[in-house]
Amino acid sequence: DIQLTQSPSFLSASVGDRVTITCRASQGISSYLAWYQQKPGRAPKFLIYDASTLQIGVPSRFSGSGSGTEFTLTISSLQPEDFATYYCQQLNSYPRTFGQGTRLEVK
């Protein structure tokens, strides 16, 4: 099974900051990676697929990059509504594993 490790697990930041979350895969997954945002008590929201393609309706301050085993999610200028937990998921093979999550909190 492919393991995904996100770093950091917790991140404190302020509105306007640029933040980057990393997702590392235990083996190569090409660009088959998605990113999700989840707020407490809510279902996950789909942000990015194919490692770097923004889902329709997702603000352009979100961006993704990477291929193979290392991927990043960047938020260029944090907005109040961006404080949430972020997960990566690999779609290269089954089981479709998720990273453990990165909780983004207000500093």
Added chain:
Amino acid sequence: EVQLVESGGGLVEPGGSLRLSCAASGFTFNTYGMNWVRQAPGKGLEWVSSISDNSRYIYYGNSVKGRFTISRDNAQNSLYLQMNSLRAEDTAVYYCARDRSSSWHGADFWGQGTLVTVSS
């Protein structure tokens, strides 16, 4: 508008069974792969199972293989998860989620989830 509405969750004793349902609307159900994803209280997301649009391809996570069965009824626009031999560690919110246009992309729409509690 795409809608996914899960039902069937509840309290069940260890060793018991439960069947979850997901009613889909707002899209052509029989052209999309579907998934179940769960989240234990205070924990991260765990992929449970996937089924292709025509039910030809079915996959399970290691922790549920042999105990859970995914199925779908395209005539009824519904997805199901039959859960047998339930354990305390199966306690979670279970989400139904639609594949984007391809199973390689991820899940673009999610239901609100249904809570399954396994306890005596």
